[in-house]
Amino acid sequence: MDNLLINYSFSTLLLFFPSLVMFAIDHNTVSLSGFQIPVALLVLFTVTSVVQWTLKFSKKYPPGPMGIPFFGNLFQLSKQGLNQWGHIYGDMAYLKVFGQGILLINSHTAAIDLLHRRSTIYSDRPSFVVINALTRGLFLGVLSYGDVWRKFRRGGHESMSKGAMGRYHKLQEREALIFTENLLKDSSDWHQEVSRMTISMLLSTVYDLPATISKDDPIIAKFNRFDNLLIEAAFPGNYLVEFFHWIKFLPSFIVPWKKRMADGYVEFSAFFEKLWNDTAKQVDAGEEKPGIAGYILRERQKLGFTEAQAAWLPATYANGSASITEVMLWFFLAMVAFPEQQKRCQDELDAVVGRSRMPTASDAENLPYMKALVKEVLRWRPVSPLGTQHVVKQDDWYEGRFIPKGTMCFANIWLMNRDKTVYGEDADEFNPGRFLDKDGNFVDIVGKTKDGYLESEGHVAYGFGARICPGRYYANEALLIVFSRLLWAATIKPGINASTGKSTIPDLRETVGAGITMRPPNFDIMVQRRFDEAPALLLQTKELL
């Protein structure tokens, strides 16, 4: 998968060197002048890098490609797919970029042993300078492993636990219904419709708001903008400051991201505080609010949240909409590319639900193929192919190999989800049936793994250990009800190219935004009703809401 790369630009590197010199001058750190300064710095960096590089081979680090002084493996990263590192070096590959140790964990066994079983030392996050400029220590996903992080996880735990899922079924059904109806009317702007639906669903879940019906509603645009800024801030290699923290002290005219992120913080804090305050007023007026915001309002004293923390935590959960959007995009691609799998889903829906009513969340247990579909979309195209970095809090040894404190661990979720020893020779294919036995019953794929960890999901798209996605139960149920309602009423087909008159299916190997998240390139679809009565039944179901 060649495009699953961390991209670094040469132009950014060229920019880096003069700013380093300016920094030295500004801070009077050296008494040299003119041409001597860059030469002295170059010598200093070369010596430091050679020492580090030599150390790499004197200690028993995990195996990895040989880099070059100072830059480490930077340029190899831009040439080789991360997939290949897994095949060449096995369980773990150790790399260095600008002196920062990076551990690529390629096998379930190593990921479970380190990220899960040793989670007390493998659950920190990098300092994420740019994201923290945007979120100022208020965004759960990037918080350091410690008391504040624990408090934030506790704040969302009750509302996102398996037992709480029943309280969201009605709103998930409602959102799936509106989504299906909208797509049957007009699927030309289907990407936007997916995004509207997931944001509307999460806002209802978190703040108990009514559905946001229009794609043009400003709240949708605002959430999308926050997500885009977050992705930009998090994208590996976008900002050199993540490797050279002193860059954050440079003025904004040299590093313009500082102002952009500071402005973003002000804008989005005001937005999240408004949502929070509106919920608080409704609770004061006696309204029941079973979502996360309501829970935090009721338990705030006990949880010990500041005003800002209380306002940002619900928004962090609402931002889970972005991951569901990405999964939905891959779902649509799978449906247009594999019509026979789509037909199997519809056959199951016809057999279990029939055509006189829409599926509901209570049908889930009788829809094994649909449940398998959710798992397979997440396995086949994990939207976060390298998860989020886990940082090691102290020096550690694993299988005779040294893993130094501060190492950034990436779980190679992409590779683990297509491990042939677990999924068989067809691991690269899209086949929900792999989760079912020959009689069509749901099976646990766990029997095929040594560590038994796959038992819960059958894939590792939700990450690992203490930082595992807290929204996973919610996402599984939301996806199931949306897929079921849509496929019950409609058939999804590839769009037709206006000039050739032929249907267009994108190249399945292409991905966009590799790194933090991964989505398919844009493509057109057609959404056609499956039977004449479908629109009337949708209307009838809607009237009962």
Ligand code: HEM
């Ligand atoms: C199918 C959709 C989703 C996928 C594939 C997904 C995947 C992930 C992954 C890979 C991580 C990082 C785990 C790690 O560090 O090992 C994560 C973290 C997180 N996810 Fe999700 N997620 C999804 C949906 C959601 C939803 C719906 C919510 C909220 C309701 C949510 C909330 C979070 C939060 C708050 C974190 C940060 C946890 C922490 O750092 O402690 N996610 N997710």
